[in-house]
Amino acid sequence: MSTTMASMKTPLLLFLHWVLQCAVCRDVTLPAGPLYRVAGFPLSLPCVVSGHEGPRTQDFEWFLYRDNAGGLQMGVVSTRDKGFPYAPFQPRVRNGEVRVERDSGDAVRLVVQRLRAEDQGKYECYTPSTDSAYQGNYSGSVTVKVIPDTLQISYTRSLTGLPVPEGAELTLTCSAGISSDQLTHLSITFGKRGAAEASGSGAGEEVSTVREIISIDNLLGIVPGRSYKKRYDDGEITLEKRNGEGGQGVYVMRMRAVRPEDTGAYFCEASQWIRDPDRSWQKIAQRTLDIGNLTVQQLAESLSVTSSPRGGVTLQIGSPLILTCEVLGLPPEVDSGLLVQWMKRGSVSSDDVGAGGVEVEVARMSTDGVVSWGDDLSRASGGSMEKVAEGRFSLKLFSARPADTGVYRCVVSVYAGRANPGPSTPVTLTQRSEGVTVNLKTKDVLVSAVAQLPRGPLLKRGSTITLICNATVTTTGPAQVQVRWLRWPIPAPVLNKRQGSDVASPDPPVIEKPTQIAALMYDGVANIYVNGSEVSVDRLSAVSYRLRVHTAAMEDQGMYACHAEAWGQDPHGGWYNTGVKAESNAVTVYLYARAADLLLIPLVIGVSSSLFVGIVIIATVTCCFMKRLARQRAQK
Template sequence: MRTMMASMKTALFVFLHWVLQCAVCRDVTLPVGPLHRVAGFSLSLPCAVSGYEGPRTQDFEWFLYREDGGGRQMGVVSTRDKGFPYFPFQSRVQNGEVRVERDSGDKVRLVIQRLRPEDQGKFECYTPSTDSTYQGNYSATVIVKVIPDTLQISYTRSLTSQPVPEGAEIALTCSASIRSEQLTHLSIMFGKRGGVEGSRSGAGGEVSTVREIISIDNMLGVVPGRTYKTRYDNGDVTLEKRNGEAGQGVYVMKIRAVQPDDTGSYFCEASQWILDPDRSWQKIAQRTLDIGNLTVQQLAESLSVASSPKGEVTPQIGSPVILTCEVMGLPSEVKSGLLVQWMKRGSVSSNVGPGGVEVEVARMSPDGVVSWGDDLSRSSGGSMEKVAEGRYSLKLFSARPSDSGVYRCVVSVFAGRSNPGRSTPATLTQTSEGVGLNMKTENVLISAVAQLPRGPLLKRGSTITLICNVTVTTTSPAQAQVKWLRWPIPEPVLKMERSPVSDAPVVEKPTLIATLMYDGVAKIFANGSEVSIDRLSAVSYRLRVHMATMDDQGLYACQVEAWKQDPHGSWYDTQAKAESNRVTVYLYARAADLLLIPLVVGVSSALFVGIVIIAAVTCCFMKRLARQRARK
């Protein structure tokens, strides 16, 4: 029994020793074969060694056993012996067509730049021993099959040197096919070399930048290039496959609206792929075909926008005004959407200079929809039309003084997009020179005086009455439009508290109380008390605040505007304004309010005195009663 146990221990020890030795023994690996590669294209065989002793940089020797060589071994290339290659490989090794590229000290790859049919056979990777004992495998083999080159590529029409206008659509067609007994896949890629920067390079030579535009990969998926991803998502760059003659695939790439950056040299690239036994896809053949050069003519070089009439126009009040915007230099072969806007800056009364605020009067979108800007009343008193191709008009049926200003036509072009989306950026925006519109207006003089009629002191709960006397001097009838404003009463500032250098006073915005329109319509705005406004006479206007509260105190003033009628009967603001003096309204306390404090004080004092007296009397009475009981 003991003998059997000793034998088992010995066997186990030998087995473990062998396992440990094999765990660190040399191992050479190559890809799993057979590998199919195409004649005329490159072959790359990686070989790695592990579990070795000695230096980290190992040597490698490659052998070939040709199928027609009767099993004879041929030296291909070695990392340690320049005279290693056999005669068929000597010249190929010398000119670098056959070489060993080292990835690391123990990993290399055999590269045959142009594979030949006679290279078919079994390749062996051998690593000379640097170990103290000879253990493991020192070589590995893989079978390489050389298949004929059947990859074909062509195009139907090349690009010419004729410039293409910005926004035009281009279509590039490339045909490709493969005929192979093995299951291989085909991928197609359209690309571009160079661009705007490359074509303007200096004396140092043109720097060619290659960009992948779009491709159909080996799994038949459409993949846009990194810099074309957004344009592909927007539908501006597309690629589709069609069935051609004799089994050829026809691939059509379209760029919907070319941009200046699309300038460059275009090419089509077809690649043949195969699935190796290790389930990895390998590119085994590739051909590139130049399609031609594209030059994009920028829209900025030809586009111009002009408005008419030129200079300054001085129409009469109520007369019609027509402004015209003309867009020139658009390529006729490109369908482009236009956004046309009329902008206005300044007016006669505001005297706004070039730095003033510019507002939109009207616009026409690319789909022909007209919308009006800040002055919505113009939607019924004017029109914007497309009178001809590239010509747009703005009509004001009855000009008003508020229409005075400098008008400009702003045109945004969406090159190649007749109906762009709201988020689509404009290709180019240009602005015309300004047209001055200066209305002929008569002089209107206007003044206003606010007053608080004499009467009893105003108290909380009283009715505040304010009068605004207006004087309008003009040659034709006019109506006044009166606004009542209120400012808070400024807090008193003691002279002792004033510093030698004081900041500018803070001007508070007034509160709009009410407005009596030129047509007699009263508008009451937010206010804590009940408010009424009326017209006492042709020149006198009244504001009343009923049941006034302390919040109604303040500085009151009236603001007056003069309105007149044009020959068509429409009312317009003459831009003549005047603001009255400010009247201080202060509310005094009522008599009941003044008696409230002494009344409360008196009642409290009486209650206190009464309580003291009652307490004193009660205390004395109880003491006397206690004495009488003690005598008994």
């Protein structure tokens, strides 16, 4: 039995020894074949050697067995012997058309810059031995088939180089096709060469940049260039394939609205692809066709916005105000969307007049012709904004008011090449017109206001507070008064002195922001602004206005004042705010405690005193009892 085991052990050991040796054997690897490549285009064959001994940098020798040479071996190129190439390859090796490029010490590639029909055959990559023992394979081979060049590319119309206005549509057409017995695919790329400032180089130095705009890849997928992806996603750049004559495909790229950065030299590139036995796609042919140069003329160089009447205008109150905005310099061949706005700065009804103050929007017309009004929505029925002609817009206020005074400007935002832009579409250019100053001839208006607290019983919590505001307006023509009631907290010195409610004090100091209580508008509408109290306002006579706070609480006491604003009537019967105001004196309202509240004071004091005396008595009795009990225990 032991003899049998020994006889089996010896072959097993020999097999394991052979496996270990083969694990470190030299191995030369090339791509699987056959490889189909196109005549006139580059051939690149990688060759990698592994499992070798000796130096890391290995030498390589390439041989060719031509199909028409009956298996005759021809030296192509070597990394160690300059005289290695056979005569047909010597001039090609000398001028670099055939060469070996090293990727690493043990990996190289044979490069044939321009493949010829006679280059077809089996290529062998041989690695001279640097091993201590000859084992493994020292060469590998792959078959290369050279197929004719059938890639064709053309264009129907080239760019003329004449300036194209910003926002115009650019259409480029490229035709391409292949005719091959092998299954090959075609890809098309539209690109642009332009000048860009080089980083890290001298100031002002420019280098040429190539950007891919959009492609149809070898699998018929649309691939936008990295710099053009957003424009492709927004639908501004498209690429479609059509069937052309002679089996060629017609590829049409459209750029919806060109921009200044689109200036450059455009080209169309067609590539032929084949799938190798290792399932990888390889580009085997490529042609580039220059379509021409594009120069984009910026809109800012031609666009201008003017408004009229020039300078300013002075009107009577109630007269119509008509302003016109004209947009000039828009290219007629470009269909652009316009957003037109009328802006106004300053008014007689505020402290910001003329060039000061905040600029507000009066009205706007969107790109689809919809008119909307700014904060003063009442103008929607008292004015209009229209497009009276191409590039000409008008703003009409049927009856001008003092609040309409100020400096008006027309602001135009242009969406070049986009007649109906989306919400996220960027504006191409925004320009403003010069200002038009609008003044109104106003009538002399005087307003006065006096607040008073009628005499009566002392005001207590739960009483009704009644205040009177006498407001008068002196002017020509019909007028109305709009009255607002405000309340400030009572200052601490006044509160401590407990002055009566009929004591009038000077104008309230601006210590805290007042609370707006109520208002009686010029048209008789009452507005109540506080929620905690029952408040009413009414008009007693032509000049007398009343505020009542029912069931007053302690938070309703304070310093009250009324503000009066004068409103006038225009010739058309419409009412307007003259901007003239008056503030009354302040009236202090203090609420006294009720009699029922005062009766609670002795009751509370009596109950508190009784509790205190009882606690003292109980504590005294308990203490004495405990002391006596302690003495009795001590005697025992």
